[in-house]
Amino acid sequence: MPSTPRRAAVIGGNRIPFARANGRYARASNLDMLTTTLDGLVARHGLAGERLGEVVAGAVLKHSRDFNLTREAVLGSRLAPSTPAYDVQQACGTGLEAAILVANKIALGQIESGVAGGVDTASDAPIAVNEDLRRVLVAINGARTVQQRVKLLAKLRPGQIVPDIPRNSEPRTGLSMGEHAAITAKEWGVSREAQDELAAASHRNLAAAYERGFLDDLVxxxxxxxRDDNLRPDSSVEKLAKLKPVFGTQFGDDATMTAGNSTPLTDGAALALLGSDEWAAAHKLPVLAHFVDAETAAVDYVHGRDGLLTAPVYAVPRLLERNGLTLQDFDFYEIHEAFASTVLATLKAWEDVEFAKDRLGLDAPLGPIDRSRLNVTGSSLAAGHPFAATGGRIVATLAKLLHEKGTGEGGRKARGLISICAAGGQGVVAILEAA
Amino acid sequence: MIGLYAKAAVAAVLPGRARSLPDTVLERSVTPEVGHLADYARVCGFPLGDALPLTYPHVLAFPLQVELMAGRSFPLPLPGLVHVANRIRVHRAIAPDERLEVRVRAERFAAHPRGAQVDLVAEVSVDGVRVWDGRSTYLARGAQAPTGLAGELPDLPEVDGPAAAVWQVPADTGRRYAAVSGDVNPIHLNPVTARAFGFPRAIAHGMWSAARALAALQGRVPEAATYEVGFRKPLLLPSTAELVTEQAKEGWDLAVRGRKGAVHLSGTVRRV
Structure with missing residues (x-):
């Protein structure tokens, strides 16, 4: 890869436990959760009153009043009010994209420290007025005379009071994310059993991580x-096998995706703290890992042949090539579990000879991974997935895992791969390396 | 709560009122309910965070204050009592899910230049350890204290810099705060009931102004702190008001004032 003057360090992270929608955090706003999470990060790392280089975060479901969400969170936090901030939004890739932006500025020497992540609430979601009503209201607001206003008011109809509630569907296809994922699962022949096994492993791994105290300084x-209230430590393949499919039901007996092997709507926030090695040392903070490189890909899931959540399949080979690595050169794989089937279809695509040749333009497929290195402390199926928060959760988790492991095969520094699929047919992937 | 006000109104006109403060100590044990906390936070401008707003325990103690003041053994009539000053000390951040022991008593029944004043003192403990103290000073105009003891009122600095914020305070502010605080004193609810008590319009609760001002300092208030306020001219509803803040040694000085300069509230926040 092109040489950069230095690599950004991942220093730590903080998140609040993720809560199933319309539950414990039903009354909390995005700003409440983001500010609380930021203050927790500040407290944990002794940063009260500090001016950081920047804070970058976002939310996928966002009220228009929260146009400056992250800056407002900074102003309400214990950070110095002179800390700049901005919002980003790249659907489920938001948190990781935010970390890439901060890491790049640190690498370039433009800033010495930064916070990256995101927040989402599916409970306190924005509800917009009916589009017909909105048009009338906008016109009334712009009317100059009373007569004009009265004329416009006469256009109001009772049906217009029905609000527009945000839906988890793609604007261009009208299909929900789950319906899209079910098509991909069918295409790749991902079995129900394999999905349930992955889901059970996610719950088992996250429960074990809590038990051994791994999350004590992350949550x-x-x-x-x-703890995340979606977590079912006693989840098992047998229990998951009893659930009825909810997506892809048009495939009849071939429908495989259930509420158990799909992520639920969740509320929460997560942030990661990044900085230069010098900044970390000056603040007597540990460097857990370094940000090595990142790649974003997009696919034409509307008119093309690719599935909505398959962009990471393309992003990873490009990232590996640029860094002279193979898919097997990693100690940890953090593949976001939007759906169990998404993870499994992604792995199948990387093992497929024809797909490698025809679609990825590679002589040989990337090959299989050691599954014991996949999502070792659980992922979104167990923790839940407040869209923009997932990237911050994964960056901090992986950095800590790499710090614990230290070195991999042959004494090289331990290395981890992050892969996150996102709405709109996008995928964000990154490599972290132990410090 | 409305029942208590009615009871107090009757007691106020009956003869045989006590002449000194009762020794009564009222207690309740309560774990804040997230929904109520969220309602309070929204009305006052606080975030729903992982620590209670510094002023929140006041609304947990308030029902006990009213119960104590509404009793026949209390020497001053509850209707017409004016909240003139309030002092809060929080010893540490209080998590929203902690079980709080709230105790309320009355003390310092003393003379005031315009009548008599009394303090309602609230203590909040967790597992027997004090985490929060509140002292609300009320004035009974024209009443007489039993001894010549002069009451103390906080000595608060004047702050008259530029406005840090301009608030549009809507007409329903009193009703909204009444709903979350239980303080349904008619002077706050609507213009008609307020006029019965000699106010041209409804007035904002002093503790709403105090909470709103503190909320504006979010992120800048130490976890262990005192918050002392004096209530000056009533804030008529609706209103446009200005918040003035000035950094002080170990804290903040603040004021809420009208656009023409009338001071509604002066206050200080200090690190402990």
Whole structure:
């Protein structure tokens, strides 16, 4: 890869436990959760009153009043008010994209420290007025005379009070994410059993991570919740096998995706702290890992042949090539579990000879990964997935895993791969390396 | 709560009122309910965070204050009591899910230049350890204290810099705060009931102004702090008001004032 003057360090992270929608955090806004998470990060790293280089975060479901969400969170936090901030939004890739932006500025020497992540609430979601009503209201607001206003008011109809509630569907296809994923699952022949196994492993791994205290310095309790309330430590393949399919039901007996092997709507926030090695040392903070490189890809899931959530399949080979690595050169794989089938279809695509040749333009497929290195402390199926928060959760988690492991095969530094699929047919992937 | 006000109104006109403060200590044990906390936070401008707003325990103690003041053994009539000053000390951040022991008593029944004043003192503990103290000073105009003891009122600095924020305070502010605080004193609810008590319009609760001002300092208030306020001219509803803040040694000085300069509230926040 092109040489950069230095690599950004991942220093730590903080998140609140993720809560299933319309539950524990039903009354919390994005700003409440983001500010609380930021204050937790500040407290954990002794940064009260500090001016950081920048804070970058975002939310996928966002009220128009939250146009400056991240800056407002900074102003309400214990950071110095002179810390700049901005919002980004790249659907489920938001948190990781934010980390890439911060890491790049650090690498270039433009800033010395930064915070990256995101927040989402599916409970306190924005509800817009009916589009017909909105047009009338906008016109009334712009009317110059009383007569004009009265004329416009006469256009109001009772049906217009029905609000527009945000839906988890793609604007161009009208299909929900789950319906899209079900098509991809069918295409790749991902079995129900394999999906349920992956889901059970996610719950098992996250529960074990909590048990061994791995999350003690990554999670701060909020509103009485101390652990993600979607987590089912006693989840099993047998229990998951009893659930009825909810997506891809048009495939009849071939429908495989259930509420158990799909992520639920969730509320939460997660942030990661990044900085230069010098900044970390000056603040007596540990460097857990370094940000090595990142890649974003997009696919034409509307008119083309690719599935909505398959862009990481393209992003990873490009990232590997640029860094002279193979898919097997990693100690940890953090593949976001939007749906169990998405992870499994992604792995199948990387193993497929024809797909490698025809679609990826490679002589040989990337090959299989050691599954014991996949999502070792659980992922979104167990923790939940507040869209923009997932990237921050994964960056901090992987950095800590790499720090624990230290070195991989042959004494090289331990290395981890992050892969996150996102709405709009996009995918964000990154490589982290132990410090 | 409305029942207590009615009871107090009757007690106020009956003869045989006590002449000194009762020794009564009222207690309740309560874990804040997230929904109520969220309602309070929204009305006052606080975030729904992982620590209670510094002023929140006041609304947990308030029902006990009213119960104590509404009783026949209380020497001053509840209707017409004016909240003139309030002092809060929080010893540490209080998590929203902690079980709080709230105790309320009355003390310092003393003379005031315009009548008599009394303090309602609230203590909040967790597992027997004090985490929060509140002292609300009320004035009974024209009443007489039993001894010549002169009451103390906080000595608060004047702050008259430029406005940090301009608030549009809507007409329903009193009703909204009444709903989350239980303080349904008619002077706050609507213009008609307020006029019965000699106000041209409804007035904002002093503790709403105090909470709103503190909320504006979010992120800048130490976890262990005192918050002392004096209530000056009533804030008529609706209103446009200005918040003035000035950094002080170990804290902040603040004021809420009208656009023409009338001071509604002066206050200080100090690190402990």
């Amino acid at each position: 701060t309790p909020y509103l009485g919740l101390t």
